[in-house]
Amino acid sequence: MIEYFKKHPDKVTEPLLQHIELVLITLVISVAAASLLTIIAMRSERVSRFMNNVLAVVYSVPSLALFALLIPITGLGRISAIIVLTLYNQYLLLRNFTTGLKEADPAACEAAKGIGMTDMQILYKIRVPLARKAIFAGIRLAVVSTIGIGTIAAAINAGGLGDLLLEGLRTIHTAKILWGSILSAGLAVVINGLLKLVEKRMRGLYESSCFIRAGRPGQADIYRRTDPRSQAGMVSCADHGTRDQSL
Amino acid sequence: MLTSIAEYISTHTMQLLGQIATHTGISLFALLVAAVIGIPCGYLASRSEKAEIIVSAPFEMLRVVPSLAFLILLIPVMGTGLAPTIVALTVLAVPPILLNTIVGFRSVPVFMIESAAGIGMTDKEILRKVRIPSAMPMILAGVRTALVEVFASTTLAAKIGAGGLGEIIFTGLGLNRTDLLVLGGVLTAVLSLAAGGVFDAISRRIMRYKYV
Numbered sequence: 001m002i003e004y005f006k007k008h009p010d011k012v013t014e015p016l017l018q019h020i021e022l023v024l025i026t027l028v029i030s031v032a033a034a035s036l037l038t039i040i041a042m043r044s045e046r047v048s049r050f051m052n053n054v055l056a057v058v059y060s061v062p063s064l065a066l067f068a069l070l071i072p073i074t075g076l077g078r079i080s081a082i083i084v085l086t087l088y089n090q091y092l093l094l095r096n097f098t099t100g101l102k103e104a105d106p107a108a109c110e111a112a113k114g115i116g117m118t119d120m121q122i123l124y125k126i127r128v129p130l131a132r133k134a135i136f137a138g139i140r141l142a143v144v145s146t147i148g149i150g151t152i153a154a155a156i157n158a159g160g161l162g163d164l165l166l167e168g169l170r171t172i173h174t175a176k177i178l179w180g181s182i183l184s185a186g187l188a189v190v191i192n193g194l195l196k197l198v199e200k201r202m203r204g205l206y207e208s209s210c211f212i213r214a215g216r217p218g219q220a221d222i223y224r225r226t227d228p229r230s231q232a233g234m235v236s237c238a239d240h241g242t243r244d245q246s247l
Numbered sequence: 248m249l250t251s252i253a254e255y256i257s258t259h260t261m262q263l264l265g266q267i268a269t270h271t272g273i274s275l276f277a278l279l280v281a282a283v284i285g286i287p288c289g290y291l292a293s294r295s296e297k298a299e300i301i302v303s304a305p306f307e308m309l310r311v312v313p314s315l316a317f318l319i320l321l322i323p324v325m326g327t328g329l330a331p332t333i334v335a336l337t338v339l340a341v342p343p344i345l346l347n348t349i350v351g352f353r354s355v356p357v358f359m360i361e362s363a364a365g366i367g368m369t370d371k372e373i374l375r376k377v378r379i380p381s382a383m384p385m386i387l388a389g390v391r392t393a394l395v396e397v398f399a400s401t402t403l404a405a406k407i408g409a410g411g412l413g414e415i416i417f418t419g420l421g422l423n424r425t426d427l428l429v430l431g432g433v434l435t436a437v438l439s440l441a442a443g444g445v446f447d448a449i450s451r452r453i454m455r456y457k458y459v
Contacts, residue, residue: 060443061436062399068416068432072248072425148313152403155420165319169406174323181316188311 004175012164012179019160019187022078022153023146026085030142033086034093041098042123048098055091063088063149067156081158085149089142096141100134101127136199140192147188151180161187251426263415263434270411270438273404274397277333281340281393286386288341289348299349306342314339314400318407332401332409339400340393347389351382380456387450394446398439412438 005012041048058066063084070080104127112126128135154162161184168176256263292302309317317338321331355378363377405413412435419427 057440060395060399060439062402062439064399064402064413064416065432065435065439068419068428069436071428144311148315151313151315155417162315165316166406169319169322172322177319177323181312181320184316185312188313192311 001175001178005179012183015159015161015163015180016183016187018163019147019150019184022081022085022150022158022160023143023187023191026082026089026146026150027139027143029082030086030089030093030146031139034090034097034138037090037094038097038101039123041094042101052091052095052098055087055094058087059091063152064155067153071156076157078153078158080156081150081153085146085153088149089146092142092145093138096134096138097131100131100138103134104130132199132203136195140195143191143195144188147184147191151184248426248429252430255426255430266410266412266414267434267438269409270398270401270413270435271442273329273332273336273409273411274394274401274442277336277401278340278390278394278397280333280337281344281397282390284337285341285344285389285393286348289345289386290352292345293349293352303342303345303349306338306345309338310342314396315403315406318400318403322407327408329409332404332407336397336400336404340397343392343396344386344389347385347392348382351385351389352378354385355381383454384457387453391443391446391450394442395439398435398442402435 037051041051066084066087067080070083074080074083101123108126108130109122112122117125150158150160151162151165154160154166161180164176164180164183167173168178168180288302292299312320314335318332318335321335325331325334359377359381360373363373368376401409401411402413402416405411405417412431415427415431415434419425419431
C-alpha cells in the first residue's frame with residue numbers, strides 16, 4: 001500500500017484534492033441555499049412543514065437513482081454531482097437550522113422585541129447566535145454525508161476518491177481500495193474535527209465577549225469594543241458586571 | 248424515450264420483478280439483522296455509561312466510512328456476492344438504530360418509572376409497560392433512518408454482484424442508455440419511498456396507544 005503511494009503519489013493525492021474541492025463547493029452552495037430557505041421557512045409554520053416534507057422525500061431517494069435521473073438533464077460530471085449533493089444537504093441543514101432557530105430562548109426574543117428590534121434583527125442578532133450549536137451540528141452532519149455520497153459520484157464521472165474505489169474494484173487492486181476507503185473515512189473524521197474546533201473557537205470568542213469573562217473588566221472591555229455583535233449581548237455584559245460588583 | 252422504456256419493461260418484465268424482489272429482500276434482511284443486533288445492544292448500553300462507550304464507539308467510527316467504500320472494502324475479505332453485501336448493509340444500518348435506542352431508553356422520564364414502581368409494578372412490568380413504550384418512538388425513528396440508508400445503499404450492491412435495481416442503473420451508465428438510467432432511477436426512488444410509506448403505516452399501527 002505504501003509502495004503504491006511511493007510509486008504513484010499523484011494517483012492518490014489528485015482524487016483526494018478533487019474530493020475536497022467537490023465537498024467544499026457543495027458545502028458553500030448548500031449552506032447559502034439552506035440559509036435562504038431557512039429565512040423563508042421561519043416566516044410561516046406551514047411553509048416550513050411543507051418544505052421539510054418535500055426535502056424528506058428527496059432525501060429518501062437513493063443517491064445513485066438521483067444521479068441517474070439527472071444525467072439526461074445535466075449530463076455526466078461534476079455539475080450533476082454538486083446538484084444532487086446540495087439537494088441532499090438541504091434536508092439535513094434546513095431541519096437543523098429551523099429547529100435550532102425556533103428553539104431559541106423565547107425570553108431573549110421577547111426582550112429583543114421589547115427594545116424595538118425588527119423580526120430580521122431578532123433573527124440575526126438573537127436567534128442565530130443562540131442556535132449556533134444546532135447550526136454547526138447540521139453543517140457537520142451535511143459534510144460527513146457529502147463526503148460519503150461524494151464517493152458514489154465517481155460513478156457518474158465526477159472524480160474524487162470514488163474513482164480510486166471503483167478502479168480498485170475493477171482491477172481488484174487492494175492498495176487502491178484501501179487508499180480510497182481510508183482517505184474518504186479519514187477526510188470525514190478530519191473535517192468533522194476541524195469544524196468542531198471552529199465551533200469551539202467561535203463559542204469561546206462569543207462567550208468571552210458577553211458572559212463568562214464579564215467579571216474581568218479589562219478583558220471584557222476589549223471584547224466589548226471590538227466585538228460588533230448584538231446590543232443584547234452588551235446589555236447582558238453590563239448586567240453581569242454590576243451583579244459581580246455587588247457580590 | 249418513453250417508448251423505449253415501455254419496450255424494455257415489456258421484454259424484461261420477469262427480470263425487473265426479480266430485481267425488485269432481490270432489492271427488497273436484501274434490504275429487509277439486512278435491516279432485520281441490524282434491528283436484532285442494534286435494539287438489544289442499545290438497551291444494554293442505555294443502562295450504563297461504560298457499556299455505551301464500548302458499544303457505540305466502534306459503530307460511530309464505522310458510520311464515518313462511506314457506504315461505497317465499505318462495500319468495496321469487504322471484497323478482499325469476503326469476495327463478491329450476497330454475503331459481503333448483507334454484512335456491509337447491516338453494519339451501515341446498526342448505528343442509527345443503536346444510537347436511537349440508547350437515546351430512547353435514556354430519555355424515559357424518571358417520574359414515570361418512579362410512579363410505576365410506586366403503584367407496585369415489578370421491574371419486568373416497568374420495562375414492558377413503561378420503558379419500552381416510551382422509548383418506542385425513538386427506536387422506530389432510528390429504524391426508519393436505517394431503512395432509507397439501506398435501500399439507498401443496496402443500489403450500490405449491484406457493483407459487487409449482489410443484484411438488485413442498481414444493476415439497471417449501472418448497465419445504463421455502462422451502455423450510455425438514458426432510458427435504462429431513468430427506469431432504474433425511478434424504480435429505486437419509488438421502491439424506497441414505498442418502503443418508507445409502508446414502514447410509516449406499520450409504525451403508526453404499533454404506536455396506536457399514543458393516539459388513543
